[in-house]
Amino acid sequence: MKKINFNDFEKYTKKDKIYLIFYLIMTVLCLAALGLNLAVVIINPADYTSIAFLCVFGILLIFCLYLLINYLLIPKTVITLNYDDETITINKRLGKAETIKLKDVTEVKTLDKKMFFNVMNLGSIYLLTNTKTYRAKYLISPKYLSLTLNIYIATAKEGDKNA
Numbered sequence: 001m002k003k004i005n006f007n008d009f010e011k012y013t014k015k016d017k018i019y020l021i022f023y024l025i026m027t028v029l030c031l032a033a034l035g036l037n038l039a040v041v042i043i044n045p046a047d048y049t050s051i052a053f054l055c056v057f058g059i060l061l062i063f064c065l066y067l068l069i070n071y072l073l074i075p076k077t078v079i080t081l082n083y084d085d086e087t088i089t090i091n092k093r094l095g096k097a098e099t100i101k102l103k104d105v106t107e108v109k110t111l112d113k114k115m116f117f118n119v120m121n122l123g124s125i126y127l128l129t130n131t132k133t134y135r136a137k138y139l140i141s142p143k144y145l146s147l148t149l150n151i152y153i154a155t156a157k158e159g160d161k162n163a
Helices: 006-011 018-043 048-073 116-120 142-157
Strands: 080-081 089-092 098-101 105-110 124-129 133-136
Touching: 018 048, 018 105, 080 142, 089 133, 098 105, 105 142, 116 124
Parallel strands: none
Antiparallel strands: 080 089, 089 098, 105 124, 124 133
């Protein structure tokens, strides 16, 4: 069983670099496929299969660049916890940071299913309130963070300031 060190809480609120590496690799692969298909189209302009692949890899490249830009726009510290005010802030570079009172949070969840389409959501943590669901993306260890925040929220709701 993995040992959980609750003193390293701040480390897990940071942005994970594995997403940057993944997006860069996908972008380079799309660029390589685009280059190869472009070379085939230049050699044989009547090759419609390569033209179709140019379109497909062009769309994939645009999607990879979108993900890469979204990752780069997220601040280095994704979540900030204010112990005195008992609030949690989801930091955003574009737009306003969202501050939530811990007493309003009913549950902190992560995605457990590791399906192909959930690759983008594996580093996300969801803060559920009665009215809205907040999402923090690209975290290092959302399961650990979820466990820690659920414990902290339970003690904050009991009114214990020394949690």
